[in-house]
Every structure is written in structure tokens, then in C-alpha cells.
Amino acid sequence: MPELPEVETIRNELSPWLIGECFTDVCILDARIVATGPPDEFRQKLIGQKIEGISRRGKYLLFKLSNATSLIVHLRMTGSLLLDPIDAQRYVRASFDLTGGHHLVFRDSRRFGRIWLVDDVDSVVSKLGPEPLGDDFRPGVLGQRISRRSIAVKSALLDQGVVAGIGNMYADEALFAARIHPLTRASDLSEDELETLCHSIRTVLLEAIECRGASVDTYLRPEGAAGTAQCSFKVARRGGEPCAVCGSKIERVRIQNRGTYYCPGCQPIEPGSSRPRA
DNA sequence: CTTGGGACCTGGCTGC
DNA sequence: TGCAGCCAGGTCCCAA
Numbered sequence: 001m002p003e004l005p006e007v008e009t010i011r012n013e014l015s016p017w018l019i020g021e022c023f024t025d026v027c028i029l030d031a032r033i034v035a036t037g038p039p040d041e042f043r044q045k046l047i048g049q050k051i052e053g054i055s056r057r058g059k060y061l062l063f064k065l066s067n068a069t070s071l072i073v074h075l076r077m078t079g080s081l082l083l084d085p086i087d088a089q090r091y092v093r094a095s096f097d098l099t100g101g102h103h104l105v106f107r108d109s110r111r112f113g114r115i116w117l118v119d120d121v122d123s124v125v126s127k128l129g130p131e132p133l134g135d136d137f138r139p140g141v142l143g144q145r146i147s148r149r150s151i152a153v154k155s156a157l158l159d160q161g162v163v164a165g166i167g168n169m170y171a172d173e174a175l176f177a178a179r180i181h182p183l184t185r186a187s188d189l190s191e192d193e194l195e196t197l198c199h200s201i202r203t204v205l206l207e208a209i210e211c212r213g214a215s216v217d218t219y220l221r222p223e224g225a226a227g228t229a230q231c232s233f234k235v236a237r238r239g240g241e242p243c244a245v246c247g248s249k250i251e252r253v254r255i256q257n258r259g260t261y262y263c264p265g266c267q268p269i270e271p272g273s274s275r276p277r278a
Numbered sequence: 279c280t281t282g283g284g285a286c287c288t289g290g291c292t293g294c
Numbered sequence: 295t296g297c298a299g300c301c302a303g304g305t306c307c308c309a310a
Binding site for chain 1: 303
Binding site for chain 2: 218
């Protein structure tokens with residue numbers, strides 16, 4: 001499922017092809033994906049607009065348009081954006097023709113993805129927390145946002161208002177890298193742990209971007225190739241396998257109704273135990 | 279205010 | 295083999 005590294009990869013790989021091109025036609029096949037008004041209006045407003053730039057905020061992909069509006073795309077669970085696909089695609093919810101002969105296809109089997117056309121990007125993304133790869137994402141900032149939260153640290157990382165762009169897979173990977181048990185109360189993290197976690201989040205996300213994202217489920221890069229970040233996962237989706245670091249069997253629990261994977265050897269704290277851990 | 283749980287959605291998997 | 299039923303999870307919404 002597309003999280004920050006996947007969306008960043010899509011941004012990186014679409015940009016050289018689409019920046020400077022104009023929308024010449026728009027086809028909405030499922031009206032539900034348009035979050036801003038009727039599809040016809042969406043289509044009329046978008047046609048003729050030039051893409052001035054493509055950026056990302058959390059898991060949102062932002063197309064800056066020539067009339068100062070923005071096209072925003074969120075892929076949610078199963079969405080993907082394909083550039084000039086050769087084969088006919090299933091589950092196409094919208095398609096876009098552009099100058100230069102390009103054809104951009106929004107595909108989404110589960111219909112959770114959404115697109116917006118807005119004057120002000122903030123009207124969609126204003127509640128997001130800091131960008132984890134930005135300069136302002138510091139241990140103190142993370143601490144400020146979770147120090148009064150009694151929820152599990154895993155839940156806190158999934159809260160897009162705490163930090164933007166982390167989803168189920170990279171939350172598990174970051175907590176493993178930081179050697180923090182996912183059920184640890186967010187408010188119980190020490191300053192050292194906050195610093196380690198902050199660093200681990202950045203490292204895990206940067207390494208995944210290097211791998212062009214993780215192709216689990218339906219994620220593919222715009223030109224149809226897979227990412228390889230899933231090959232480097234230490235715990236995510238590896239329940240029952242031995243930990244590559246200590247050999248313990250990777251366990252799976254449910255937190256906030258999400259499958260959560262961790263290594264009981266490397267992330268040893270038991271929920272409710274007194275701190276500090278041994 | 280915080281927290282937890284359900285709704286949304288459908289392909290793929292499990293089990294009878 | 296066929297089919298019912300459950301599961302995955304990002305975000306929003308609502309209730310406690």
C-alpha cells in the first residue's frame with residue numbers, strides 16, 4: 001500500500017514526463033473518487049491546465065497547476081498511477097490525456113482512493129503533522145506531539161497529525177529499527193528513545209525511497225515496474241519468520257485493528273511493564 | 279479534549 | 295470444485 005516512500009517514488013518518476021504538459025482530456029469512470037464536487041465540473045476545470053510542478057505532502061500527491069489551483073491525489077490502499085500503460089488495465093477509475101501524447105491512468109481496485117481539485121492545498125492537508133524527512137522533524141518535535149498521548153506508540157505513528165506519511169508497514173519497520181515495542185505507551189518514551197525513533201523513521205523511509213518503494217499488494221511504479229523495499233523489511237509482513245538480527249520468531253499482534261509485526265527479542269518490553277526496560 | 283471502533287471497498291484467501 | 299465468510303488497511307466519522 002502506498003505510504004510516503006511509494007508516493008515519493010511516484011512523484012520522482014512522473015515529474016520528468018509530466019511537468020510542463022497540459023491536460024487535454026479527463027475521463028472520470030467512477031464519480032465517487034472525486035472529492036470536490038461533480039465530475040463534470042472537475043473535468044471542465046482541469047482541461048487546459050498545465051502542470052507547473054509535482055510535490056508531496058504526507059501520502060498526498062500534489063500537482064500544481066497553471067491557474068494556481070492544485071490537483072491532489074491520495075492512493076489510499078490499492079490505488080496506483082500508471083503512465084502510458086501498454087495493456088488495458090482493470091479497475092481504472094479515472095484517466096487523463098496530456099500534451100506530449102501522455103496518458104495517465106488512476107487505477108484502484110478497492111475504490112478508496114480520492115482526487116481533489118482545489119484553490120488551496122491547505123484545505124486538504126492542513127491537519128497533517130510534520131514531514132518526517134523535513135528539517136523540522138526533530139526528536140523534540142516528535143516528543144511534543146506524543147508526550148501526552150496514552151496510546152500505543154504504533155498508533156501514534158499511524159496518526160497523520162503526529163507525523164505525515166507513515167503507514168502500517170513503515171511504522172513497524174521504524175519501531176524495529178529503534179528497538180521499541182509497538183505497544184509501548186507513547187507518553188512513556190524516554191528522550192533517548194524519541195531521538196532513536198526519529199532517526200529510525202528517517203532512515204527507514206530514505207532506504208525505502210532508494211528501493212523505489214515496496215511492491216506489496218498492488219503497488220507498482222508509474223511505468224509498471226515493482227519497487228524492492230519489501231525485500232529489506234525486517235519485520236513487516238514477516239510473521240513467523242526468524243528475526244535476521246537475533247533469530248527470535250517474529251510475532252504478530254493487532255494494534256488499532258492493524259496487523260502489527262515485531263521481534264520479541266529485539267523489541268522486548270512487555271506492555272504495562274515498569275520502566276526503564278532491562 | 280482523547281480514544282476506540284465502525285464504515286467504506288473488493289480481491290484473495292480459508293474452510294467446509 | 296463451489297461458495298460463504300473473513301481479512302487487509304488509510305481515513306473519516308461518531309460515540310463514550
